[in-house]
Amino acid sequence: MSELARTDPEIADVLEKERLRQLNGLELIASENIVSRAVLEAQGSIMTNKYAEGYPGKRYYGGCEYYDVAENLARDRLKKLFGAEHANVQPHSGTQANMAAYFSVMKPGGTLMSMSLSQGGHLSHGSPVNFSGQLFRIVPYGVDLETEVLDYGVIEAIARKEKPNVIVCGASAYPRTIDFKAFMEIAEAVGAYCIADIAHIAGLCATGVHPTSVNVTHITTTTTHKTLRGPRGGAIMCGKEFAQAVDKAVFPGMQGGPLMHTIAAKAVCFREALRPQFADYNRQIVKNCRVLAETLLDGGLRLVSGGTDNHLLLIDLSQQGITGLEAENALGCAGITVNKNTIPRETRSPFVTSGLRIGTPAVTSRGMKEAEMRFIGEKIVHVIRNIKDDAQTARVKGEVVAMASRFPIYPE
Ligand code: DSN
Numbered sequence: 088m089s090e091l092a093r094t095d096p097e098i099a100d101v102l103e104k105e106r107l108r109q110l111n112g113l114e115l116i117a118s119e120n121i122v123s124r125a126v127l128e129a130q131g132s133i134m135t136n137k138y139a140e141g142y143p144g145k146r147y148y149g150g151c152e153y154y155d156v157a158e159n160l161a162r163d164r165l166k167k168l169f170g171a172e173h174a175n176v177q178p179h180s181g182t183q184a185n186m187a188a189y190f191s192v193m194k195p196g197g198t199l200m201s202m203s204l205s206q207g208g209h210l211s212h213g214s215p216v217n218f219s220g221q222l223f224r225i226v227p228y229g230v231d232l233e234t235e236v237l238d239y240g241v242i243e244a245i246a247r248k249e250k251p252n253v254i255v256c257g258a259s260a261y262p263r264t265i266d267f268k269a270f271m272e273i274a275e276a277v278g279a280y281c282i283a284d285i286a287h288i289a290g291l292c293a294t295g296v297h298p299t300s301v302n303v304t305h306i307t308t309t310t311t312h313k314t315l316r317g318p319r320g321g322a323i324m325c326g327k328e329f330a331q332a333v334d335k336a337v338f339p340g341m342q343g344g345p346l347m348h349t350i351a352a353k354a355v356c357f358r359e360a361l362r363p364q365f366a367d368y369n370r371q372i373v374k375n376c377r378v379l380a381e382t383l384l385d386g387g388l389r390l391v392s393g394g395t396d397n398h399l400l401l402i403d404l405s406q407q408g409i410t411g412l413e414a415e416n417a418l419g420c421a422g423i424t425v426n427k428n429t430i431p432r433e434t435r436s437p438f439v440t441s442g443l444r445i446g447t448p449a450v451t452s453r454g455m456k457e458a459e460m461r462f463i464g465e466k467i468v469h470v471i472r473n474i475k476d477d478a479q480t481a482r483v484k485g486e487v488v489a490m491a492s493r494f495p496i497y498p499e
Contacts, residue, residue, distance in 0.1 A: 209257070388407075
């Protein structure tokens with residue numbers, strides 16, 4: 088019996104039930120992934136026991152010698168992975184990374200131009216309920232409502248009119264390639280700083296599967312737990328000229344003690360991402376997403392922008408007359424975990440929505456390939472087309488469990 092099971096059977100029970108949920112279900116939430124055992128081991132380690140405020144070589148606490156080694160390894164590996172001049176691996180999350188990036192180049196009251204949350208942006212890009220929308224004047228841009236892709240001419244016109252201090256590019260629900268060079272050119276034309284938030288596509292950018300923003304835009308922020316396949320957390324990369332401002336904005340500007348067990352796990356993740364297999368993995372994520380998209384289109388569903396270039400796709404359910412919430416619930420009952428999502432021209436609240444966001448990083452980590460994507464796509468179509476038929480949903484769940492259990496999450 089494990090120590091946890093002996094001392095806290097209630098939490099041990101939660102962990103076991105969650106293990107079975109992950110094993111028997113299909114995780115298609117585009118921002119989630121399954122970390123390696125090595126990442127899990129570093130994250131759940133004795134590195135959680137210590138304060139290490141400051142940076143390597145300049146800590147506010149004694150006894151940090153091994154913490155310095157871990158943080159330097161994380162920084163150096165991240166710089167190598169992206170070819171970045173400077174890296175800060177301390178942000179606790181992507182939102183913290185964005186906050187520090189904004190504060191490194193802009194004061195409260197400044198103007199932030201960003202993609203609307205309802206059209207694919209992120210909460211920390213200026214939502215009125217987030218610090219970003221409360222401390223900065225927000226100028227939104229969105230997708231073209233006909234093509235449902237970014238129109239850089241329109242974005243440039245908004246920037247010229249509004250003269251933002253910062254333009255943030257990057258998205259949490261955009262299925263197409265983002266032209267970071269175009270954003271940087273627009274920012275330079277209006278004297279703005281350009282921050283790219285590559286949280287969703289970091290693994291694709293690191294491996295050349297999507298064009299990178301590092302050394303293109305002024306600053307790049309990311310999370311480490313999506314396509315990068317590391318522990319939950321954030322990071323920032325920039326040129327040397329922004330290094331001091333970024334580091335100061337993270338600590339002492341915004342955070343206290345870094346989560347050193349997470350930083351150790353980030354170092355493990357970055358080492359894994361430097362291996363050639365990681366590029367194969369990211370290529371497979373995108374291949375899988377394309378096959379899933381084709382299967383859904385063949386099943387008569389409409390996809391926002393008609394398809395996908397990356398790890399995610401958005402289904403527009405308005406022609407089926409059902410909401411994102413209903414579809415999320417029905418698919419959940421079938422063992423397929425997805426999230427409801429707003430789509431361009433959205434008419435419903437974010438708690439209901441007309442769309443679904445689906446991503447392939449986690450199922451690809453389990454070794455699933457094109458054949459499994461066709462299976463998953465057909466099951467999604469079947470559940471959506473028979474949304475009121477609980478018996479059909481239950482039958483699909485049986486098929487999903489049988490398929491998923493052929494791809495154990497920790498086979499070793
Ligand atoms: N909430 C994350 C997502 O699902 O995209 C981004 O932080």
